[in-house]
Amino acid sequence: MPREVAADIVILGAGPGGGALAYALKDSGAEVLLVERGGFLPVEPANWDAEAVFGQGRYKTSEHWFDTARGAAYQPGNHYWVGGQTKMYGANLQRLRLEDFDALEHRDGTAPAWPLRYDEIEPFYTEAEALFAVRGAAGIDPTEPPRSAPFPHLPIPHEPAIEALVETLTKQGLRPHPLEMAIHWNDSGCNPEVPCTGCDGFPCMAGGKADAETQCIGPALASPTVRLMTHTQVERLHATPGGRRVQAAEAVHRGERLTIKGSQFVLACGAVNSPVVLLRSQEASWPAGLGNRHDQVGRCYMLQNQSALMAVDPRRRTALTMQKTVGVHDFLFSTPDAAYPAGALQTLGKLTGSMLQTDKRFLPAWLLKILAERSIDWWMTSEELPDPDNRVRLGTGGRIEITWKPNNEAAHDHLVTQAKRMMRKAGYPLIFHKRFGIAANAHQCGTLRMGTDPASSVCDAGGKVHGLENLYVADASLFPSSTAMAPTLTLVALSLRLGRLLAGA
Ligand SMILES: Cc1cc2nc3c(=O)[nH]c(=O)nc-3n(C[C@H](O)[C@H](O)[C@H](O)COP(=O)(O)OP(=O)(O)OC[C@H]3O[C@@H](n4cnc5c(N)ncnc54)[C@H](O)[C@@H]3O)c2cc1C
Numbered sequence: 001m002p003r004e005v006a007a008d009i010v011i012l013g014a015g016p017g018g019g020a021l022a023y024a025l026k027d028s029g030a031e032v033l034l035v036e037r038g039g040f041l042p043v044e045p046a047n048w049d050a051e052a053v054f055g056q057g058r059y060k061t062s063e064h065w066f067d068t069a070r071g072a073a074y075q076p077g078n079h080y081w082v083g084g085q086t087k088m089y090g091a092n093l094q095r096l097r098l099e100d101f102d103a104l105e106h107r108d109g110t111a112p113a114w115p116l117r118y119d120e121i122e123p124f125y126t127e128a129e130a131l132f133a134v135r136g137a138a139g140i141d142p143t144e145p146p147r148s149a150p151f152p153h154l155p156i157p158h159e160p161a162i163e164a165l166v167e168t169l170t171k172q173g174l175r176p177h178p179l180e181m182a183i184h185w186n187d188s189g190c191n192p193e194v195p196c197t198g199c200d201g202f203p204c205m206a207g208g209k210a211d212a213e214t215q216c217i218g219p220a221l222a223s224p225t226v227r228l229m230t231h232t233q234v235e236r237l238h239a240t241p242g243g244r245r246v247q248a249a250e251a252v253h254r255g256e257r258l259t260i261k262g263s264q265f266v267l268a269c270g271a272v273n274s275p276v277v278l279l280r281s282q283e284a285s286w287p288a289g290l291g292n293r294h295d296q297v298g299r300c301y302m303l304q305n306q307s308a309l310m311a312v313d314p315r316r317r318t319a320l321t322m323q324k325t326v327g328v329h330d331f332l333f334s335t336p337d338a339a340y341p342a343g344a345l346q347t348l349g350k351l352t353g354s355m356l357q358t359d360k361r362f363l364p365a366w367l368l369k370i371l372a373e374r375s376i377d378w379w380m381t382s383e384e385l386p387d388p389d390n391r392v393r394l395g396t397g398g399r400i401e402i403t404w405k406p407n408n409e410a411a412h413d414h415l416v417t418q419a420k421r422m423m424r425k426a427g428y429p430l431i432f433h434k435r436f437g438i439a440a441n442a443h444q445c446g447t448l449r450m451g452t453d454p455a456s457s458v459c460d461a462g463g464k465v466h467g468l469e470n471l472y473v474a475d476a477s478l479f480p481s482s483t484a485m486a487p488t489l490t491l492v493a494l495s496l497r498l499g500r501l502l503a504g505a
């Protein structure tokens with residue numbers, strides 16, 4: 001017989017979705033159990049070693065998923081740790097725009113409306129920004145939505161090369177804004193003196209990054225009613241006879257099989273693993289998997305269209321350390337050349353020669369170092385539209401299969417053109433550009449989307465799975481559209497909102 005553990009509320013997955021929910025429930029009086037397949041990410045010198053992090057994928061999962069379009073397995077950019085992907089994230093925390101909550105016309109189709117209004121989520125955005133100690137300045141970005149409170153902290157100051165760039169871009173008629181960042185700037189080991197070029201893709205050795213472990217799970221565990229089980233992988237859920245409620249989760253903890261019982265269950269394993277758990281949970285009453293009566297589980301997998309751009313002026317060094325302080329949203333909903341949305345620009349964590357070397361092994365290290373010392377680097381995101389044929393499935397032997405064909409790519413190409421033009425005008429004549437594909441799944445979302453119609457969605461607007469009384473979702477799977485914004489603040493806000501509901505349940 002498997003060992004049994006029990007709690008009132010069982011949260012499966014300790015990323016930002018599950019972590020923020022545990023935080024929201026810490027004073028509710030309910031016994032909360034967080035179940036996480038990974039352990040704590042070690043703080044060690046390799047955290048900032050580009051070869052270890054990017055070259056060898058030290059913190060990435062070793063598992064492979066199957067790309068059905070190419071007919072080949074690939075290693076996804078997924079990280080299984082307490083804190084989920086936020087241990088590696090770039091710490092840019094943005095609100096969605098008002099336009100994202102309505103149906104939005106794109107070059108290649110329409111992004112659907114969300115089943116909730118901005119003003120319903122706004123108080124939770126404010127709470128989420130406070131929880132993650134976000135830095136920013138309101139009133140500069142023309143696309144920003146209304147806010148009921150100022151940013152909790154002032155923005156990170158620009159270094160001289162970025163200050164000069166902001167001036168040039170402003171003269172071009174653009175409206176660059178201070179990037180919204182979740183970093184304990186100067187209040188921790190993160191300051192201009194540390195030999196770290198930014199959070200993007202690296203764990204933090206200095207205790208500076210505000211991630212789901214530091215901001216949510218750590219504080220939640222200080223409560224006597226919240227417990228965490230690490231190294232515990234959930235395999236499937238079991239429903240009661242008749243299939244109206246979930247009665248248990250089946251998991252494996254370091255080789256030992258466990259039955260986890262609870263009154264409420266919340267799935268927060270991320271946008272691929274949450275649907276996988278449901279698809280594995282087949283019962284007589286749910287033959288295609290729990291919540292999957294209408295064959296919607298796993299559909300509409302979205303990653304966003306994403307690229308990096310490196311603009312080089314060979315004549316001068318930029319001497320940048322903390323580059324990730326500016327965003328440009330002038331092309332978000334239209335451009336001077338097109339009436340459709342193109343996307344968002346933000347500076348990246350500073351690229352270095354050793355980071356470039358992990359991707360361009362055939363180029364000499366000295367050349368890459370010279371280029372990186374003279375560049376300003378950007379991250380570019382455009383919306384990808386929900387396509388029901390882009391989906392997560394279980395294949396032969398239970399392997400995870402991903403079918404993904406990107407869309408709205410012409411809009412992204414247009415964004416890249418605008419960014420190149422902007423940087424050439426700013427005095428950077430050499431431009432390099434890299435497009436990311438299926439394995440760069442940082443912003444994965446959409447596979448258990450919220451909606452009002454059970455025939456075309458998996459969850460309702462509160463995150464409850466249609467047809468099940470006590471099963472909720474609290475992660476990026478809920479997103480009905482990918483938007484061009486960074487996803488984490490929104491999924492944290494949704495979890496805080498769900499926490500309010502479950503605390504009263
Ligand atoms: C390099 C990188 C940079 C990024 N930069 C940004 C950024 O700047 N801003 C931003 O907003 N977003 C950023 N993101 C994206 C952001 O980190 C994710 O959107 C966010 O973490 C998703 O949260 P989640 O709760 O949906 O899933 P996850 O973060 O994936 O959390 C899911 C958790 O569930 C666990 N789990 C999975 N399967 C199981 C199972 N079967 N049993 C038990 N536990 C399980 C996982 O280990 C994980 O801890 C970045 C991501 C990456 C990888």
Ligand code: SF4
Nearest residue numbers: 190196199204208209
């Ligand atoms: S930039 Fe600061 S917060 Fe980010 S990883 Fe480096 S030291 Fe940590």
